[in-house]
Amino acid sequence: MKRPKYKQIIEYIKEKIGNGEWPIGSKIPSQRTLAREFNVNRSTVITALEELAADGLIEGRMGKGTVVVSNTWTLLANRSSPDWGKYVDAGFQQPSRKTVQEINQSESNPDLIQLSKGELSKDMFPLSVMKEMMGKVAHNLEAFGYEEPKGYLPLREALSRYLRTLGIQASPASILIVSGALQALQLISMGLLQSGSTVFLDRPSYLYSLHVFQSAGMKLSGLPMDEAGLLPQTIGTVPRGRAILYTNPCFQNPTGVLMSQKRREEVLRLSEKEQLPIIEDDIYRELWIDQAPPPPIKSIDQNGHVLYIGSFSKTLSPGLRIGWIVGPEPVIERLSDIKMQTDYGSSSLSQRVAAEWLTTGHYQKHLENVRDQLKKRRDFVLEVLAEHLKGLASWNVPKGGFFIWLNILPPLSMKSLYAKALAEGILLNSGSIYAQENGNFIRLSYAFASSGDLKKGIYQLSLIIKTLATESGKK
Template identity: 60%
Template sequence: MVQNQAKYEKVINYIKENILKGDWPIGSKIPSQRKLAELFGVNRSTIVTALEELKADGLLEGVMGKGTIVVNNTWTLLATSPPPDWNETASSNLTKATQLGSVEGSEEHQDHFIQLSKGELAQDIFPTDHMQQVMMRLAGSLEPFGYEEPKGFLPLREAISEYMNRQGTEVSPSSILIVSGALQGLQLISAGLLYRGSTILLEKPSYLYSLQVFQSAGMKLLGLPMDDQGMNAAAIKKHYENEQSILYTIPCFHNPTGILMTEERRRELLNVCEQLRLPIIEDDIYRELWIDGPPPPSLKSLDQHGHVLYLGSLSKTLSPGLRIGWIAGPEQVIDRLADIKRQTDYGSSSLSQRVAAEWISSGLYENHLSFVREQLEKRRTKAMQILDDYMKDLAEWNVPAGGFLIWLKLKVKIPYKELYSKAYQQGILLNPGSIYTEESVPAIRLSYGYASMEDFEKGIKQLREIILKNR
């Protein structure tokens, strides 16, 4: 099988190369299956499979009475080759995550699935009525809008500044850059401030492992252990490598473990980073989703010397569809990032920025957050009960103090790939723990924020059965 696989790939590469070099121009007939089989010393079935793949890719086409001909030799050829300049980890992760359909924003036509892991609030938490109100109000006072200021719509930056100040993190509007979600924030930081070969220290597991943003730019992820207080700050010194390192952390309701970093740990972390001159990215997009009580102060608010770049977002609290997030940090840094942002997409949607500004400055956002917290508390209670009912003997988990993520650590040994594909066949979508590390880990990221609690129960019950059958 391995040998067949290798031969099959040889055939594919041979054909692609001949097309690329122009030896087989568009419209030309490629050699017969018999000849190709002879050339490579393989069965005709191997050739047929290879040709089928190239046809599906849009490079070849079977034409009645003419045999197989070349139909494309430029963009499609580029698009079916490995991504240029990406390291292997990054492109294999991309494929992995895409195939599993398990990354935020990737679920096309998956309405019929039970989403046990989706990192988004349920549609019944979406504030349709108030969103309508905001849009009507905005329409009523609409003025022409064009390209925005490089840092984003000023009234939105002012609203965010006031909002963060009330939360105890003092940030001026000129120290804020509006971005199209926190992911874009990371992209901009990667493109504008970091070097290829930089090391990113981070929690292990971490959401960041599921992204290509740093890895595709040639950076190395170095995971540090966590306990129930958050990232192990003492471990940083041991792992710290060089002046080009930075640290990435999700201190509030960490993705994927749900852990809330304690105030003591935050101070310790900041202290260590200051000593090592290690810049920090604080991804704080879950902060507002507290259930048991407001989280400790942000790292940014404790930071006296501009060590922290802060990421905020409306995606997890209001709607990911707005694509509104922000970076707060030293003004010189924000200026640089604004420049890069302008060179990337000329700024975020004016409409989204106006809608977001209206939500925050009117106070509707804060009201909505109270509602979200109530909903999450109810859902958490129910989810814990369901897990107690069906998973006690099979897994361990944390009770998150906020957010909607549960890190379900399985106590039984089972073949994980089979687990996920069986679940998928039964209409259950799961994010395997391995997306969030570099290794295979016996864990699943669950979310009680998206599926209805009836679906959640149904899904967990089915999951139990799959585990029992396959262990």
Template identity: 55%
Template structure:
């Protein structure tokens, strides 16, 4: 339980009074301004870990004081605070400002997931990051505490990022068959910022984007908030199906296509070499630019994955995204965009206007790891551990899910795309699992019509958590499935 909701159950002050004080404090100090809808009675009871009757008593006192009010269709909302009672003129309605912001809020289920991920007791069966146990924290500490090279600076870096790091990334990309000069590389604060810069710098309001269906982009609103429209293209076991791309491009006047060819999020699919060649050929014919998101590309398990699309790009069609978030640590916030130099110049100008450059400390750390061989050694260890985790998870699925679900065997990355055989409603399954401290990533956050899939990750939860969580998940699926 978060500290902010913790009650002192040994105090002489009654629990309902402590709850009253907590909520009133939030109202009075402006954290919950007038018009804010407070959590439901059930949510408050769970947060404070008390009976619902205790919550009802505390809310009754707040209502009697004129601070809250229950409204049909709106729940319980804040109607007054100290300042609104005293002020001669109305205070600004912050809720109207919030609703007026151009950036769309996350869908409610993703907001729930984001909040639940902060709970250390939660079994996170879908989380798309490495377990803290797999991150090289001690070695990274040595990087910062050891001798700092003369290239290190705490000042702002160049508009495109540290030249030293871009030179090292240029060499790193040659191993993937990508020939990119430092001038055609932009350092960004993770792959998500790369997408934000593209939406701000290259696309106009109302642009259409073709994406794989299901798609990671449906779970974030980086393009939708910029007024873009996403149009899904079906996938098969070899990746995005290419036969409809030309027709959909013309039908929707699509501005670009976004793809994750290596260990796709959320399905784990690896696009075959032949499919990559087809995709690049069709996009060249249609003059349709691509964003290739390769953040999982280094995480192959059985055999190295095919070369990136960018390696075969002879016409400057592909904007290539790479990142250290999935391999070295999400907290570093370092990624890169590779593309035609005029595009990179444009995006670097936008980046300078938004944050004046990524962390020089993180850029230095990534440069040290890539140049010293530490990164390749770390990757070898991570691949071996992810393979063990994948095989362990697959063995659990064989044992407990053989009659209720189907799944793929991923060749890399983090994800298993679990297909539940019998129809069910995803929301009740998600909610009950959450109440039992099991956090799921349902398929409908990647495709809103999908009530049949779950994204499982073997990268984050411990072995014990994977076992207990999946055993209970199988039981819950049987309870919620409609036979």
């Protein structure tokens, strides 16, 4: 005979409290969540909670939900658990902004229409070749342990050859393998900058949605952009030796802007004049649609001003967690030392599989396919936009990358738009996350959702915009 449901709930909660997973002071899931998880009515949940409260284990608190106040063991011994809350608030790394946290969580929810997600759709995942590459790596595998501090040498050699095709001369010794571009930024913030330094950057920028530099006490100083990229002449005073310039010259995240050749030269000249090192985050470069973008700033950098960042996350799969930093050897050595102090290097398996993709030439073939698919997707979304959002939004036509920077025209609250869309099963990244100051923007991604979802999502978005615009008009 099965135990009654409310008993199951009681035992579940008692176990969580008893084994310390839900320590004293922590909030237990809401009645609604528990009801859903156990597939019961809320009244059943309430019965269970009342019994636990009677036992002195939990307590409802005004405005705080139900919290754990004791456990069987402390009831016996009158001991209590450490105030982890104090620790959780104390760390110098600030928690992500709430919306960003919510987005991180919601991005793994398969029931949502992901209208903003900066990742290739599963149907562009090269599954059969990935299996082949893994099989090859497995076949040729030898015992592996910690890698060299800068990363698996055959991968760095393959990258050195690959970078030459982009116009960048870099020996394996000036390349550091990292676990994705975000780690590259983390290492730079830890290893090269000091608290109080200034990070100049395009505004809006994806970097505003991260905390990597701010957590380390650096301030972001946004530079305005036009359709050819950031405007270097707007930079003002540069604190010598305590500043760096971060830019995303190819298909910028979130605006999709492609920096022109001329602008690249101007940015490099500024860097030379002001002795301002550049972080060139070029992870979208290979995702061009109409024609290859101008060569990297790094390729015209004769003086080691530029740290160049690349990655497989946007082109192949973020699950590999493989990226790279290219720069002057002493800088790369410093960063590799920090990486050793942080995580002792990236996965040997991922590094071997990545090397296999490059050396077999499958990576280049895969890129060609991705470009074709992205072109189809972009053109499709432009059609859908023209059909449903004409008059409600304006947009650019991106030449590559994942994103269309959608400017919502009717005055409305972006908070309401985000919340209403989420309630209807659509996840949006609004421009405010990226520090877009004026106007209402959405980062629309044509790379991830299925065509059905894109169509449906944009259509629903148009309805929500109309509703909110009417409501806002009434006020």
